[in-house]
Amino acid sequence: xxxxxxxxxxxxxxxxxxxxxxxxxxxxxxDKVSIGSIQKYYAPVSFNxxxxxxxxxxxxxxxxxxxxAQVTDPNCARCHKNSGAQAVVxxxxxxxxxxxxxxxxxxxxxxxxxxxxxxxxxLKAAYHISCLGCHQKMNxxxxxQDCHKRNDGGDAIFKSxxxxxxxxxxxxxxxx
Amino acid sequence: xxERRDFLKGCLACGVTAATVSVAxxxxxxxxxxxxxxxxxxxxxxxxxxxxxxSCEAACNNEQKLPEPDLPFDDSSVFKDKRRTTEKAYTVxxxxxxxxxxxxxxxxxxxxxxxxxxxxxxFVNAYTKTKEGAVIYNAKVCVGCRNCMIACPFNIPAYSYxxxxxxxxxxxxxxxxxxxxxxKPPACVEICPQQVMTFGRRADLIKLGHDRIQANPGKYVDxxxxxxxxxxxxxxxxxSVDFDKVGFDGHIQNEPIISNVKDFLGFVPMVLSIWPxxxxxxxxxxxxxxDGHHDHEEGDHQ
Amino acid sequence: xxxxxxxxxxxxxxxxxxxxxxxxxxxxLMEKIFLGLTPQQYLSQAMSNxxxxxxxxxxxxxxxxxxxxxxxxxxxxxxxxYDNAWGLFLAFGLFGMVPLSSSxxxxxxxxxxxxxxxxxxxxxxxxxxxxxxxxxxxxxxMVDLGQPWRLPYPMVVSWxxxxxxxxxxxxxxxxxxxxxxxxxxxxxxxxGWPAGKTFVKKMALGxxxxxxxxxxxxxxxxxxxSTYAPGKVHPLxxxxxxxxxxxxxxxxxxxxCMVIVVSTIAVKTMQWRCDDTFKNSLSKLQIALAKGASxxxxxYLTIRLIGIAHDNKWAYLGTGxxxxxMFEIGFGVILSLILLTAGIRNNSVALVRLGAWTTxxxxxxxRLNVYMFTFNWQQGHVxxxxxxxxxxxxxxxxxxxxxxxxxxxxxxxxxxxxxRYSDYAVLEPQPVAIAEAEAASSK
Numbered sequence: 001x002x003x004x005x006x007x008x009x010x011x012x013x014x015x016x017x018x019x020x021x022x023x024x025x026x027x028x029x030x031d032k033v034s035i036g037s038i039q040k041y042y043a044p045v046s047f048n049x050x051x052x053x054x055x056x057x058x059x060x061x062x063x064x065x066x067x068x069a070q071v072t073d074p075n076c077a078r079c080h081k082n083s084g085a086q087a088v089v090x091x092x093x094x095x096x097x098x099x100x101x102x103x104x105x106x107x108x109x110x111x112x113x114x115x116x117x118x119x120x121x122x123l124k125a126a127y128h129i130s131c132l133g134c135h136q137k138m139n140x141x142x143x144x145q146d147c148h149k150r151n152d153g154g155d156a157i158f159k160s161x162x163x164x165x166x167x168x169x170x171x172x173x174x175x176x
Numbered sequence: 177x178x179e180r181r182d183f184l185k186g187c188l189a190c191g192v193t194a195a196t197v198s199v200a201x202x203x204x205x206x207x208x209x210x211x212x213x214x215x216x217x218x219x220x221x222x223x224x225x226x227x228x229x230x231s232c233e234a235a236c237n238n239e240q241k242l243p244e245p246d247l248p249f250d251d252s253s254v255f256k257d258k259r260r261t262t263e264k265a266y267t268v269x270x271x272x273x274x275x276x277x278x279x280x281x282x283x284x285x286x287x288x289x290x291x292x293x294x295x296x297x298x299f300v301n302a303y304t305k306t307k308e309g310a311v312i313y314n315a316k317v318c319v320g321c322r323n324c325m326i327a328c329p330f331n332i333p334a335y336s337y338x339x340x341x342x343x344x345x346x347x348x349x350x351x352x353x354x355x356x357x358x359x360k361p362p363a364c365v366e367i368c369p370q371q372v373m374t375f376g377r378r379a380d381l382i383k384l385g386h387d388r389i390q391a392n393p394g395k396y397v398d399x400x401x402x403x404x405x406x407x408x409x410x411x412x413x414x415x416s417v418d419f420d421k422v423g424f425d426g427h428i429q430n431e432p433i434i435s436n437v438k439d440f441l442g443f444v445p446m447v448l449s450i451w452p453x454x455x456x457x458x459x460x461x462x463x464x465x466x467d468g469h470h471d472h473e474e475g476d477h478q
Numbered sequence: 479x480x481x482x483x484x485x486x487x488x489x490x491x492x493x494x495x496x497x498x499x500x501x502x503x504x505x506x507l508m509e510k511i512f513l514g515l516t517p518q519q520y521l522s523q524a525m526s527n528x529x530x531x532x533x534x535x536x537x538x539x540x541x542x543x544x545x546x547x548x549x550x551x552x553x554x555x556x557x558x559x560y561d562n563a564w565g566l567f568l569a570f571g572l573f574g575m576v577p578l579s580s581s582x583x584x585x586x587x588x589x590x591x592x593x594x595x596x597x598x599x600x601x602x603x604x605x606x607x608x609x610x611x612x613x614x615x616x617x618x619x620m621v622d623l624g625q626p627w628r629l630p631y632p633m634v635v636s637w638x639x640x641x642x643x644x645x646x647x648x649x650x651x652x653x654x655x656x657x658x659x660x661x662x663x664x665x666x667x668x669x670g671w672p673a674g675k676t677f678v679k680k681m682a683l684g685x686x687x688x689x690x691x692x693x694x695x696x697x698x699x700x701x702x703x704s705t706y707a708p709g710k711v712h713p714l715x716x717x718x719x720x721x722x723x724x725x726x727x728x729x730x731x732x733x734x735c736m737v738i739v740v741s742t743i744a745v746k747t748m749q750w751r752c753d754d755t756f757k758n759s760l761s762k763l764q765i766a767l768a769k770g771a772s773x774x775x776x777x778y779l780t781i782r783l784i785g786i787a788h789d790n791k792w793a794y795l796g797t798g799x800x801x802x803x804m805f806e807i808g809f810g811v812i813l814s815l816i817l818l819t820a821g822i823r824n825n826s827v828a829l830v831r832l833g834a835w836t837t838x839x840x841x842x843x844x845r846l847n848v849y850m851f852t853f854n855w856q857q858g859h860v861x862x863x864x865x866x867x868x869x870x871x872x873x874x875x876x877x878x879x880x881x882x883x884x885x886x887x888x889x890x891x892x893x894x895x896x897x898r899y900s901d902y903a904v905l906e907p908q909p910v911a912i913a914e915a916e917a918a919s920s921k
Contacts, residue, residue, distance in 0.1 A: 075391045108376075129370060132370070297642070300631050300638050319628040319629065320624020335624065342625070441642065443698075456687060
C-alpha cells in the first residue's frame with residue numbers, strides 16, 4: 001500500500017511538473033509570427049518570437065502584464081499592479097488596427113469613466129514603438145526594409161525602385 | 177427748401193439715435209473671438225516619435241494626386257536642406273540635429289488654424305474653415321493676389337506660378353474631400369508607422385497632449401505648440417526640446433492674425449461717417465469771403 | 479520738340495479749339511493729336527529726341543518679356559517665390575507709385591475744399607499725376623496677379639469684406655472713377671465738349687471730399703496690409719499700432735513732392751507747352767507745396783520715432799538693419815527736410831526741387847523696404863528679383879512716362895485752353911447762334 005501511494009505521488013508530481021513546464025516553457029507559444037497586415041506596401045514581417053524570448057526572457061517587456069509578468073511602467077502600475085495573466089496576449093488583442101475610425105474615436109470618448117487607456121496606440125504604432133524603440137537602444141535593425149521589404153505597391157507609393165522619377169534636368173527644391 | 181440748421185439738427189438726432197441703438201445691442205453683437213467649432217477635429221504631432229521615414233509625404237502625394245516628386249520618398253538626402261511646402265508637396269519633413277545624439281524630425285503642413293490668417297486676408301473669400309476643422313480653398317474664385325501667402329505665419333500656402341492659365345494656391349486641406357468630411361483621418365495620419373500623429377477632436381487632443389506630458393515627466397517641453405499660437409491651431413505639436421530649435425517660431429503671437437487689422441478696419445466706417453461733415457465744415461470755414469458769402473452762393477464760381 | 483520749334487518758329491502748336499487763335503474752323507481730332515504738325519513733321523521731331531531712342535530700346539526688349547509673362551506663366555518672369563510672394567511689381571509698381579499719386583486728392587482739396595484758388599495753375603497737373611499713378615498701379619497689378627482676368631471678382635463674384643485688400647480694391651476702383659471725373663474737365667476741353675465739363679464742375683466739391691475720404695483709407699490700408707505679417711517685416715519698419723498712419727502720413731509729402739518733380743521736368747523739357755501763368759507762378763507754387771511737404775515730413779519723422787519708442791525697439795538701431803534704417807530716414811526724411819526748409823527760407827526753388835527728389839526716393843525706398851527688402855529678414859537673405867521681373871517693371875514704368883508725356887503735350891494741363899467755353903472763370907457755354915453772330919460782327 002505504501003509503495004502504490006509513493007508511486008502515485010511521484011506520478012502526479014511528474015505530470016504536474018510536465019504541465020507546468022509545458023505551460024511555462026512554450027506549449028502554445030509560437031516560435032515565429034507572420035504579420036501580414038501590411039501587404040498593401042510591404043511583404044509580411046517574419047518575426048522570430050523564439051529568438052526574442054531567448055534574448056529578453058522577460059515577457060513583460062513587450063506583453064505588459066498580460067502574460068503574468070509584473071508591470072513596471074508607473075502609469076500602468078497605478079491600476080495594474082496586481083493584474084495578472086490575461087486570456088489574450090497577442091498585440092492585436094488590445095491594439096486596434098484602425099484607431100481613428102469615427103467608431104473607435106466615439107468608443108474612446110464614451111467610455112465611462114473616461115480615463116482608461118486614453119493614449120493607447122493603434123496596432124501598427126504598438127509594433128513600431130515597441131520594436132523600434134528597443135532596437136534603437138539595443139542596436140537592432142532600425143531601417144524600414146530591415147524588417148519588411150517593400151513590394152511593388154510600396155515602391156509605387158514611395159516613388160522608388162522602378163517607379164522612381166526620371167532624373168530632372170535641373171532639380172529644384174524650394175527651401176529657405 | 178430745407179434750412180441748413182434744420183438739416184444739421186436732423187443729422188444730430190439721427191446720429192444720437194444710431195449711436196444709442198448700437199451701444200445697446202453692442203454687447204450681443206460685438207465681434208468677440210472664435211473658440212472653434214465644438215466638433216472640429218485636430219491632429220497632435222509628437223516629434224519624439226518621428227523617425228523621418230517620409231511615409232506621410234508619400235501618402236499625401238498619393239491621396240491628393242500630386243505631381244511626381246523630384247526624388248523618391250525614401251531618399252534621405254533631402255534632409256540636408258530645410259524644405260518648405262511647395263505646389264508639389266503639401267507636407268514635408270525636416271531633420272534637426274539638436275544635441276550631439278538627438279536628431280528630431282518635424283512634419284510641416286497647414287496647421288488649419290481656428291482663425292486662419294489666410295482666410296482673414298482673402299478678399300474673395302476663397303478660404304473656408306469647415307466645422308470638421310479643415311481650412312479649405314475654393315479654386316474657382318481665387319484671383320491670385322497671394323495675400324494669403326504673405327499672411328500665413330507658418331509660410332504654408334504655395335502657388336503654382338508655373339501655370340499660365342490656371343495658377344492656384346496649393347496647400348494641405350486635411351484630406352477634407354476624400355476623408356475628413358466622413359470623419360476619417362487624413363492619409364498621412366493613417367500611414368504613419370509610429371503614430372506620430374494622433375487624430376481626434378481638437379478639444380480632446382489638448383487634454384491628451386497635456387496628459388502625455390504629465391505621464392512622461394522630463395520627456396517633453398511643457399507646452400502644446402498650437403494650443404494658443406495665433407488663436408489656436410488644429411494641428412498641435414509636442415517636442416522634447418525647445419520649439420525654437422526645431423524650426424518653430426517661438427515668438428509667434430497668441431492672438432489670431434486678424435486681430436492685427438481689426439482696429440484699422442474699425443476705423444473705416446468712422447472715416448466714412450466723419451470726413452464728409454468735417455471737410456465740408458472746413459470748406460465752409462475756409463471759403464467765406466469778405467462780404468460774408470461763400471463761393472457757391474453767387475452762382476457758379478467756376 | 480524744342481529743337482523743332484527753334485528751327486520752325488512759326489509753327490502753331492495747337493492750344494485752342496479752333497484754328498487761327500480760336501477764330502477759324504475747329505481742329506480735327508487727328509490734327510489735335512499731332513499738335514498741328516503734319517505726321518511727317520511730328521515723326522521727325524520725335525526721332526530727333528534722344529529720350530525716345532532710350533524708350534525704343536526699352537520697349538524692344540521689354541514688350542516681348544511682358545508678353546512672355548502671359549504666355550509662359552508668372553514663374554517665367556518672377557520664378558517661384560513662395561516665401562516672398564510679393565515682388566517688384568507690387569512693392570514698386572503699386573506700393574511705391576500710389577503714395578506718389580496722392581497729389582490728386584491733395585491739390586483737388588486745396589483748391590475745392592480749402593478754397594486756395596491760387597493753386598489752380600498746378601491743380602490739373604496734380605490731378606493728372608494722381609490718376610496716371612493709380613491707373614498704372616492697376617496695370618502693375620494686372621501683371622502681378624496670377625489670374626488678372628479675375629480682377630473684377632472682389633466686386634461682383636465673391637466678397638471677402640473682412641480682408642484689408644477688399645477695402646483697397648473697392649477704394650481704388652471708386653477713387654479711379656473720382657479721379658477720372660476730375661481729370662475729365664481737361665479732357666472735355668480738349669475734345670470741345672463743354673456740356674461734359676460743366677456737368678463735372680458741379681460735382682467738384684463732392685468729388686474732392688470723396689477723394690479725401692477714399693485716399694485716407696486706402697493709403698492707410700496699404701500700410702495695414704503689412705500687419706498681416708508682423709513677424710516678417712523688420713521691427714524698425716513695423717508698428718503693430720501705427721503702420722497705417724506711417725503710410726498715410728508719408729503719402730502726403732510723397733504726392734506733393736512728386737508734383738514738384740514732374741512740374742520741374744515739364745517746365746524744363748516742355749517749355750513750349752507751358753503758358754505764362756504756369757511758368758510765372760511755378761516757383762512760388764513749388765515753394766508753397768514744399769511748405770506742405772515739409773510739415774508732412776516732420777510729422778512723419780516724429781511718428782516713426784514714436785513707433786520705435788512705443789514698442790521699445792531702440793536696440794535694433796545698432797544692427798546692420800539699423801544702419802539701413804538710418805540711411806532711409808537720413809536721406810529720405812532728414813536730408814529732404816533740410817533741403818526743403820532751406821529752400822523755403824531762402825526762397826530757393828532749386829533747393830526745393832532737390833529736396834523733392836530726395837523725398838520721393840525716400841518714400842519709394844520705404845515701401846520697397848517694408849514689402850521687399852526687409853520682408854522675411856529673419857531668413858537671413860534679401861530677396862533680389864530676377865532680371866525679367868526688373869525688365870517688366872522698367873517697361874511698364876516707361877509706358878507710364880510716355881503716356882504722361884503724351885497727355886501733357888496735348889491736354890490743357892500746363893496751359894489754358896483757348897476757347898470761349900473753358901476759361902477757369904467761365905460760365906455757361908453760349909448757344910451756337912449767338913456765337914456765330916458774335917463771330918460775324920467781330921470780322
